[in-house]
Amino acid sequence: MIRSSFTVAGLALMTACLGTIAQAQEPTTTDAGTLTPEQTDRVFKARPYSPYAQRNFPMRPLFGDTHLHTAFSMDAGAFGARLGPRDAYKLARGEQVISSTGQPVRLSRPLDFLVVTDHSDNMGFFPDLMSGKPELMADPLGRKWYDMIQNGQGAAAAMEIVVSFGAGKFTGPLLYSPDSSAYRGAWQQTIAAAEEANDPGRFTAVIGYEWTSNTGGNNLHRNVIYRDGANKASQMVPFTTLPPGSDNPRDLWKWLQNYEDKTGGEVLAIAHNGNLSNGTMFPIVESFTGKEIDRAYAEQRAKWEVLYEATQMKGDGETHPLLSPNDEFANFERWDKANLDLTQAKKPEMLEFEYARSALKNGLKLETKQGINPYKFGLVGSTDAHTGLATADDDNFWGKVTSSEPSPGRATHPLFSNPKTGIQVMGWEETASGYAAVWAQENTRASIFDAMKRRETYATTGPRMMVRFFGGFDFEDADANTRSPAIAGYTKGVPMGGDIGPAPEGKVPTFLVAALKDPIGANLDRYQIIKGWLDAAGAVHEKIYDVAWSGDRKPDANGKLPPVGNTVDVPNATWSNSIGAPELLGVWKDPDFDPAQRAFYYGRVIEIPTPRWTAYDAKYFGLTLPPEVPMITQERAYTSPIWYTGAMPQ
Numbered sequence: 110m111i112r113s114s115f116t117v118a119g120l121a122l123m124t125a126c127l128g129t130i131a132q133a134q135e136p137t138t139t140d141a142g143t144l145t146p147e148q149t150d151r152v153f154k155a156r157p158y159s160p161y162a163q164r165n166f167p168m169r170p171l172f173g174d175t176h177l178h179t180a181f182s183m184d185a186g187a188f189g190a191r192l193g194p195r196d197a198y199k200l201a202r203g204e205q206v207i208s209s210t211g212q213p214v215r216l217s218r219p220l221d222f223l224v225v226t227d228h229s230d231n232m233g234f235f236p237d238l239m240s241g242k243p244e245l246m247a248d249p250l251g252r253k254w255y256d257m258i259q260n261g262q263g264a265a266a267a268m269e270i271v272v273s274f275g276a277g278k279f280t281g282p283l284l285y286s287p288d289s290s291a292y293r294g295a296w297q298q299t300i301a302a303a304e305e306a307n308d309p310g311r312f313t314a315v316i317g318y319e320w321t322s323n324t325g326g327n328n329l330h331r332n333v334i335y336r337d338g339a340n341k342a343s344q345m346v347p348f349t350t351l352p353p354g355s356d357n358p359r360d361l362w363k364w365l366q367n368y369e370d371k372t373g374g375e376v377l378a379i380a381h382n383g384n385l386s387n388g389t390m391f392p393i394v395e396s397f398t399g400k401e402i403d404r405a406y407a408e409q410r411a412k413w414e415v416l417y418e419a420t421q422m423k424g425d426g427e428t429h430p431l432l433s434p435n436d437e438f439a440n441f442e443r444w445d446k447a448n449l450d451l452t453q454a455k456k457p458e459m460l461e462f463e464y465a466r467s468a469l470k471n472g473l474k475l476e477t478k479q480g481i482n483p484y485k486f487g488l489v490g491s492t493d494a495h496t497g498l499a500t501a502d503d504d505n506f507w508g509k510v511t512s513s514e515p516s517p518g519r520a521t522h523p524l525f526s527n528p529k530t531g532i533q534v535m536g537w538e539e540t541a542s543g544y545a546a547v548w549a550q551e552n553t554r555a556s557i558f559d560a561m562k563r564r565e566t567y568a569t570t571g572p573r574m575m576v577r578f579f580g581g582f583d584f585e586d587a588d589a590n591t592r593s594p595a596i597a598g599y600t601k602g603v604p605m606g607g608d609i610g611p612a613p614e615g616k617v618p619t620f621l622v623a624a625l626k627d628p629i630g631a632n633l634d635r636y637q638i639i640k641g642w643l644d645a646a647g648a649v650h651e652k653i654y655d656v657a658w659s660g661d662r663k664p665d666a667n668g669k670l671p672p673v674g675n676t677v678d679v680p681n682a683t684w685s686n687s688i689g690a691p692e693l694l695g696v697w698k699d700p701d702f703d704p705a706q707r708a709f710y711y712g713r714v715i716e717i718p719t720p721r722w723t724a725y726d727a728k729y730f731g732l733t734l735p736p737e738v739p740m741i742t743q744e745r746a747y748t749s750p751i752w753y754t755g756a757m758p759q
Contacts, residue, residue, distance in 0.1 A: 160593060160596075165550075166550070166595060166599045167548040167549055167550050167560070167565070167595075168550075168595075169575070170546040170547060170548055170567075170573075170575055170576070171221035171222055171313075171546070171547045171548075171549050171552055171557060172220055172221050172222075172544050172545070172546055172547075172569075172573050173201075173220050173221050173222035173223055173224070173313070173315075173544065173545050173547070173557075174201070174220060174222075174223050174224065174491045174492050174499040174501075174544060174545065175224045175226070175315075175317070175332055175334060175379055175418070175489055175491045175545045176224070176226050176319070176332050176379070176381075176418060176421065176491035176492060176493045177197055177223065177224065177225055177226060177491070177492055177493075177494055177497070177499050178190070178225075178226065178227055178228065178319070178493070178494065178495040178496075178497070179192055179193050179194050179196070179197050179225060179227055179497040180192060180193050180209075180235055180236050180239075180497065181193060181194060181225075181227040181232055181233050181235070181236065181295055181298075181299060182227040182228040182232070182235075182319075182495060183228060183230070183231045183232075183234050183235050183270065183271075183274065184228065184267075184271055184495060185227075185235075185495035185496070185497075185510065185511075186234070186235025186236065186238075186239070187235060187266065187267035187270040187271055188264075188267045188495060188510040188511055188512055189209050189210070189263055189267070189510065189511030189512055190209050190235075190495055190496055190497055190510070190511050191209040191239070191511075192206065192208070192209055192496065192497030192498070193236065193298075193302070193497065194225045194227070194298070194299055194302035194303070194497075195302045195305070195306070196497050197223065197225050197302075197497040197498070197499065198223060198225070198302060198303070198305075198306035198314055199306075200214065200215070200216060200497070200498055200499060201216070201219065201220040201222075201223040201306075201312070201499050202219050202220075202306065202308075202312050203215070203216060203218070203219030206498075208496065208498060208507065208511075208514055209496060209497070209511045209514070210511060210514045210515075210516075212514065212515065214498055214500070214505075214507060216499075216500065216502075216505070217502060217505060217629060218573070218629075219312065220312075220499060220544075221312065221313065221552055222312065222313035222314070222315055222547075222552065222557055223306075223312075223313075223314060223315065223499060224315040224316075224317040224332065224334060225299065225302065225303065225314075225317065226317045226318055226319040226332045226333075227299060227318060227319065228318070228319050228321045229287075229318045229319065229320050229321065229347035229348060229349045229350075229354075230274075230321055230349045230350055230351055230354075231274065231279065231284070231285045231292075232285060232292060232295045232296060232299070232318070232347070233285060233291060233292065233294065233295020233296075233298070234283070234285050234291075236295075237291065238251060238254065238255055239255075239258070241255060244282040245282055245283065247282070248281055248282050248283055250273065250278070250283060251282065251283055254266045254269065254270055257269075264512065275323075275450070284351075286351070287346045287347070287349055287353070287354070288346075292346060293346060296318075296343070296346050296347060297343060299316070299318070300316055300339045300342055300343055301339070302314070303315065303316045303339075304338065304339050307338075307554070309551075309552065309553045309554075310551065310552055310553065311552060312552070313552050313553060313554055313557055315334060315335065315554055315557065315558075316335040316337065316338070316339075316342045317332055317333055317334045317335060318332070318333050318347040319331070319332050319333070319381075320332075320333060320347070320348050320349070320350070320361050320378075321350055322350055322356035322357070322358065322361075323350070323356065323449055323450070324356045324396070324397075325448070325452075325453070326387075326447075326448040326449050326450040326451070326452040326453055327385075327386045327387045327388075327389045327396070327448050327449065327453075328381055328383070328385040328386045328390075328448065328449040329356070329358060329380075329381070329386055329389060329390060330380075330381035331358065331361060331378040331379065331380055331381065331414070332378065332379045332381070332418070332491075333347065333348070333361075333365070333376055333377075333378050334376065334377050334378070334379060334558065334561065335374065335375075335376055335554075335558075336374060336375040336376070336554055336555055336558035336559075337372070337374035337375065337376075337554070338554070341372040341373065341374035342372075342374070344371060344372050345367075345368050345371060345372065348360075348361055348364040357397050358410070359397075359406065359409065361378065361413075362378075362409040362410070362412075362413050365377075365378065365413050375558065376413075377413060377414070377415055377416070377558070377561060377562060378413050378414050379414070379416045379417065379418055379489065380414050380416075380417050380418060380486075381418055381421075381493070382417075382418045382419065382420065382421050382423065382424065382425075382426035383426060383462070383463040383464065383468075384423070384424050384425075384426050384443075384444050384445060384463050384464070385423060385424075385444065385447070385448055385449040386448065386449075386462075386463055387447070387448040387453055387455065387456075387459050387463075388456075388458065388459030388460070388461070388462040388463060389462065390462060390463055390468075391462045391463065391467070391468035391471065391484055392462055393462070393471060393475065402475070402479070402483065403479070404479045404480065404481065406483065407475060407479040407480075407481040407482070407483035408481050408483075410483040410484075411481050411482060411483050411485055414486060415485075415486055415487060415561065415562055415564055416486055416487045416488070416489050416561055416564065416566060417465055417468075417486040417487070417488055417489070418489055418490065418491055418493075418568075419465050419488040419489065419490055419543075419568040419747050420442075420490040420540070420542045420543040420568050420569075420570050420747070421490060421491055421492060421493040421540070421542055421543055422492055422493050422494060422508075422509045422539055422540050422541070422542060423444050423493060423509070423539075423540070424442050424443055424444030424445075424538075424540055425441045425442040425443065425540065425542065425570070426463070426464055426465055427439075427441070427464065427465050427466060427713075427747055428464050428465065428466040428467070429443065429445060429460050429463075429464050430443075431457055431460055432460055432461060432464055432466065432467050433466065433651065433653075435652075435653070436653055437669075438637075438713070438715060438743070438745070441743075441745070442540040442542065442570075442742075444534070444538065444540075445460070446532055446534065447527075447530070447532045450527065451525060451526065451527035451530055451532040451533070451534070452527060452529070452530060453530075454530065454532060465486075465488065465747075466639065466641065466651065468484040468486075469484060469486075469641055469709050469711075469750060470641045470643075470649035470650075470651065471484060471649065472484030472485055473641065473642070473643040473649060473707050473708070473709070474643060474647065474649055476707070477643070477647065482752075485752065486564070486749075487561070487564030487565070487566045487567075487605070487606045487749030487750070488566065488567060488568040488711070488747045488748065488749050488750075489545035489546075489547075489561075489566050489567070489568050490542055490543025490544055490545055490568035490569055490570060490747075491543060491544065491545055492542070492543065492544075493509070494507065494508070494509060495509060495510045495511070496508060496509075496510065496511050496514065500541075501541055501542055501543055501544050501570070501571035502541065502571050502572075503541045503571065503719065503720060503721055503722040503724075503725060503742065503744075504682075504720070504722070504725050506539075506541040506722035506725070508539060509524065509539050510524075512524075513536055513539060515726070515729075516730075517726075517730040517732060518536075519536045519726070520535075520536045520537040520723050520726055520727075520732070520734055520738060521535070521536060521537065521734065521735065521738075522535070522536050523535055523536070524536045524538065524539060537723050537734070537738045537739070539722075540570075541570075541571055541721070541722045542570040542571055543568055543569055543570045543571055544568075544569050544571060544573070545566060545568065546566060546567045546568070546569055546573075546576070546746070547560045547561060547565070547566050548560055548565040548566070548604065548605075549565075563606055563607075564605065564606025564607075564749045565604050565605055565606045565749065566605070566606065566749050567605060567712075567746055567747060567748040567749060568746060568747045569744070569745070569746040569747075570744045570745055570746070571744055572626075572627040572630040572631070572716060572744045572746070573627045573628075573630070574624055574625060574626055574627050574630065574633070574714060574716075574746055575623075575624065575625040576623070576624045576625075576712065576714050576746050576748055577594055577595060577598060577604075577605075577621070577622065577623040577624070578604065578605040578620065578621075578622055578711070578712040578748040578749075578751065579594070579595075579597075579598030579599070579601075579602045579603065579604055579605075579620065579621040579622075579751075580602050580603055580607065580609045580618060580619070580620050580621075580710060580751035580753075581601045581602025581603065581609060581618070581619060581620075581621075582602075582609065582612060582613055582616040582617070582618060582619060583601045583602070583616075583619065584597065584601055584602065584619040584620065584621045584696045585619075585696065586696050588601070588621050588696055589621065589623075589694045589695050589696050594621055594623045594694065597621060598621050601621075602619075602621065603751060605711070605712070605748040605749040605750070605751060606749040606750070606751070607751055607752075608751070608752050608753075608754045609751060609752070609753055609754070610704075610752075610753045610754045610755050611704065611754070611755050612702070612704045612753075612755065617698050617699055617702045618698070618699045618702055618710070618753055619696060619697065619698045619699075620638060620656070620696070620697050620698075620699075620710060620712075620751070621695075621696055622636050622638070622656055622657060622693070622694065622695055622696075622697065622712055623692070623693070623694045624636050624657075624692060624693045624694075624712075624714045624746075625691070625692045626689075626690075626691045626692065626716075630716070630719075630744075631684065631686060631689065631716040631717050631719045631744065632659065632686045632688065632689025632690055632691055632716065632717050633659060633689050633690050633691070633692070633693050633714060633715070633716055633717070634658065634659060634673040634689055634715045634716060634717050634743065635655055635656075635657065635658040635659070635670060635673070635693070635714075635715050636655075636656050636657040636658070636693045636695070636712060636713075636714050636715075637653055637654060637655055637656060637712065637713045637714075637715070638653075638654045638656050638697060638710055638711070638712055638713075639651065639652075639653050639654075639710070639711055639712075639713055640652050640653075640654065640699065640701075640708060640709070640710050641708060641709050642703075642706045642707065642708035642709075643706060643707050643708070644706060645705065645706070652701070653713075654697065655668075655670045656695050656697040656712075657693040657694060657695035657697075658670055658673075658690075658693065659673060659688070659689045659690035659693070659717075660673070660688070660689075660690070673688055673689055673717050673718075674688045674717070674718075675717075675718045675741070676688055676717070676718070677718050677719060677720055677724075677740075677741050679720065679724050679727075679740045679741065680727075680728070681728060682720040682724040682725045682727070682728040682729075683720070684717070684718065684719050684720060686717075688717055689716070689717035693714070704755055705755055706753075706755060707752075707753060707754060707755050708752070708753040708755075709750040709751065709752045709753070710750060710751050710752075710753070711747060711748050711749065711750040711751070712746075712747070712748035713745060713746070713747055713748075714745060714746045715743050715744075715745045716743055716744045716745065717743070718741050718742070718743050719741070719742060719743070719744065720740065720741065720742075721739055721740055721741055721742040723738050723739065723740055724740040724741070727740070
């Protein structure tokens, strides 16, 4: 059954409520036509008249950014960022701030939460350098870089700083080791900024940092997220890659355990999108050992890394056309040229171990060997902006780094390049993405963290669309005829991030899906379910199903749904909501279900075409951009999967 809008608004829910009353009440009434006190007591104990009362499930998603850098990150500061954590929280809370390039910036709407995740290595170095800290000025390199920046050679200084750090040339006062007072001071400032901004119930400032493993240029970064406040987070400084730290994820997991053991607090890690890891983010064979991952690896990764960053400014990480050749929406915002520092070109065989969908499939396979699925993760999006500005809207895009904040040349100039390999990433390849959506019951650190732990999250490339995804065995078409699909969703099944199965005799997995457009954004094209499964021979497969869509389109003989259309006026950077639907709702049954096959399902919601940030730039600055620059996009959301946990294959 397909619903492109809630055309029976509230009817089924009202009927259900009235049915409850009818069954509970006695036929006799008082002279006034009202229920007797005894009848009233029975009616309202069965269910309150208000359908919104006494709900014990999340009623709206909270939108935030779990990956943002400020000047406290050495690379962000080196490339021009001057905003600190306090500035970042001000913008996220809805205030206007002045960017590092002197431009006023404000979000269309405040965020619900923000995690400032400055790099743990050499945290706080750059603000001290810019302030002319005496110890740094006494070092020849520190004085050289300071003078270069003051003389307008900031870009050259930035490259020297980043290269020197990577080469291990930071020594003496330049090296902010975790046991130094300078490092501890930077961490305490980070915590203090979060404590000041945190306003439970209205805005949540989550404490966090990014651990930055980059062995051989392969990005294995993780963002560490705290459930805790200053009293616990301040007891241990962050884990670094430099000694006494490590660039091996296993050692990060040990640190996470040590933190919880010492403080009684709680932490988790979110893996950075893997498209710059050159085949090392989701290994079957570990790059650190050269051996297949073992049960200990699977256990620890499954425990600590319950979420994955599926989309951000350095490209989209859901899937790739070579991995999903039958997916017409797979070719979206690709960064597939090289590793993080562009020293090693991408090879096709690397892709399988970099993208979310292939990792989810390989997780099913590895579970049969290790008994545990190491890649059983939920999905979020975030910016990874190095500007202190958590902006992800195409019409309000402030770039990856300060040098790519709005300017006439930012789209056509190289963003990153490596002269030795000749590999470069152009400015127009930056992606205006994304945000993390969390189904938390309250806007507090504890509630948001708990929702993340149970994977009740989804990723969006920027729009704040509301997306529901429930799985079970008993959903019916009538469950979609309501303004409150979550009542049936939580009653009859599990939400995104959960497990279903084994299947009862004669039952097939059914899914209740619902999506509501961003109130100030574009209409919706379609709601899809992506299924991945493991067959009896140990091979993995995937298939995309269109579940709900706008208009009166019908799939062709091959099951392909026609495009929704395109209203984008590129020269004027405008579009019309005359196509698409404001909301999509439906119930879908898996037509290819085999109860013996373990599987996962996740939702993908796609908007109608809209102008890309490059079109807004072209309009604002009066530019004619090269033909290879994309000017139109189709924003989207990815839900966390629901896993069918049938009998383990033998």
